[in-house]
Amino acid sequence: MASLNKKINIKYFTGIRTRLTIIILCVTLIPLGLVGFWSYNTQKEIITREVTASHIELSNTLARGIYENLEYTRRLMNSICELKFIQALNPEVSKDFFNSLMRHFSLFKLMYLIDSDRKILASTDSSVILPDDWLFSKAVKRSYQGSLSEVRTSLDGPPTMTFESVIRSPDLGINGVLISEVNLSSINELLKESLKNSKSQGLVFDEVGAVIARSDESAGISDVAFSEVVDSDITNLKTINGESYLLTAVSLKKFDFYQAPNWTIVLQVPERIAFAAAYKFRERMLSMFGLTALVSIIIAVLLARGFTVPIGKLVEGASNISQGNYDKEMKPTSSDEIGELTQIFDEMRINIKNTKAELDNKILQLSTLYDVGKAVTSELNFVKLQNMILDMVAKFLGAEKGSLMLIDDAEKTMTIGVAIGLSDDVTRDTRLEVGDSVAGWAVKNRKFLFVKNVEEDEEFLSIKKQNIKSGTLMCAPLISKDKIMGALNVSKSTPNSFSDSDFELFVNLANQVAIAIDNARLYRYAVTDEMTKLYNHRYFQQRLDEELLRADRHEDHISLLILDVDHFKHFNDTYGHPEGDRVLKAVARIIEKSIREIDIAARYGGEEFVVICPEKNGAGALVPAERIRKAIEAYDFRINGVHVPITVSVGAASYPDNATTKAELIKKSDTALYYSKENGRNRSTLYNPIMVEHKD
Secondary structure (H helix, E strand, O other): HHHHHHHHHHHOOOOOOHHHHHHHHHHHHHHHHHHOOOOHHHHHHHHHHHHHHHHHHHHHHHHHHHHHHHHHHHHHHHHOOOOOHHHOHHHHHHHHHHHHHHHHHEEEEEEEEEEEEOOOOOOOEOOOOOOOOOOOOHHHHHHHOOOOOOOOOOOOEEEEEEEEEEEEOEEEEEEEEEEEEEHHHHHHHHHHOOOOOOEEEEEOOOOOOOOEEEEOOOOOOOOHHHHHHHOOOOEEEEEOEEEEEEEEEEEEHOOOOOOOOOOOEEEEEEEEHHHHHHHHHHHHHHHHHHHHHHHHHHHHHHHHHHHHHHHHHHHHHHHHHHHOOOOOOOOOOOOOOOHHHHHHHHHHHHHHHHHHHHHHHHHHHHHHHHHHHHHHHOOOOHHHHHHHHHHOOOHHHHOOOEEEEEEEEOOEEEEEEEOOOOHHHHHHHOEEEEOHOOOHHHHOOOOOOOOOOOOOHHHHHOOOOOOOOOOOOEEEEEEEOOOOEEEEEEEOOOOOOOOOHHHHHHHHHHHHHHHHHHHHHHHHHHEEEOOOEEEEEEEHHHHHHHHHHHHHOOOEEEEEEEEEEOOOOHHHHHOOHHHHHHHHHHHHHHHHHHHOOOOOEEEEEEEEEEEEOOOOHHHHHHHHHHHHHHHHHHHOOOOOEEEEOOEEEEEEEEEOOOOHHHHHHHHHHHHHHHHHHHOOEEEEEEEOHHHHHHHH
């Protein structure tokens, strides 16, 4: 019988249940214990760093507050010494003034005036006497050096200290000293106010360790070596009245304050309060440790009875997931831990399936981004490119409003090239300095801006302080090869309607856009006039040929405008060529803003400009001609603050109504221009055959 019991005991200790229990306990409890121990110590280290950082930050604030409090008193004393009756050492007036001053300034406890013979001339307390060792010369020295007296404490009042300020008479030089005994209750109030919402206690000590102020009467005093605090902050654990405290000590001498006393600020918090969260975490970890041990034993027993079938199904389900089959559902066959694990595996299957769908969608978005980049980088027509970019970005992100702003390198300003959802006036008239408004800020700082809610975002509110409407926006500086070319902006009127993934795609898209604009600009530079940024003469000739062929194919009209700045030679002779160049630039910008997207504006030569107007007959061409002429006439061009009127004369001719060849079309438009100049200037004229006879 004894042998049988021995075998049973051996089987019990070596059986699968025991071994499985031991293995599960080791596998679960050892890592949990190590992680718990590491997490507990890490949490204490983090709390220590945070409390120390908070104490140092608060100490810095308190130090400045204390210094400003003392400096205020010192400056007030110096101001009093500037009064004429004080400089004259007038006892009666000075005494009345001292009494009045003490009624209005509670910080003064006692004031008295002393002449160079150590005589007290005026005092708020008739019983006051000078110490036997008090010397006038030393008081003068202390006043200039900013030395302060030791803090004196009393049982019936707040701590006090003495301020001395020399009195300098214009006639007699230094002839007296103003002495004030000041109570330091304001420092106590400052300390209490700063710590009213804190669990920490605060104390302020003078250079000999006397308490000047404390936030809580129960705050104990530690054995801090204040002489060591001057060289470096003290942050460690200290035992005060048998209880451990996390303590930080900072000296006012650490700060570069002028005439600051050698006081020490001590902030301390009981370790039990500081580490309360860590202790609670430790208790939870111990509870979890015990609970895990219990569950591990139960799982071991249940697994020993028959765990192969449910685990086999888990293996089958995991195999399906590994093979990419996420559609086969994994149903629990029991309600125990394995059944729960099966349910978790099924939730994991669903999560992986959803994640895969999100990744597929991300790949689709990136593919779309690639297609967009490919499309915009292949377009070199600058105007078409801008519209293509903004249309694609707005459509892709679902933006309600958007704009593409470009930098004028010559004038260092930003204007709107194309816009969606903005009025024509805003699009035409907006002109920003680099650094102004949101787009200017993004360009200046080369920083992408994502504002989820414009009414709550502090950075956005610091940039744009007015005309703020509800919504969300994204702004990207357009940078290619380290060159800033402008900014891309999109917005919605509903806050938080752009996601982080939208912003990521917006940033990537902006980078593609910048490259495309850079390429288009390089091409444009080859076909544009360097000064006016309009197309040059060669490109005009090329495009006019193309548009004439197009008009022939579609049996349509095409008109040509030639503009000439009136009296330009006289203007140059009067104001100089730099101002003349500025006029040409201004005229070019007005022409660009006054014509259609399909119209082609170019500098013809000198002060002459041309505009190709596809699909317009002669009468139709006079509409943009007059729009340009009136806009230039109304433009407020100023030199040295004085308005200088600028006007242009315009000639127009139409193909095939007035001409049948390119050369003839140019000649007829030039004839009409000549007619406008001969008949008063500042006018638009459509070619008429009679003009030839008139010119001849």
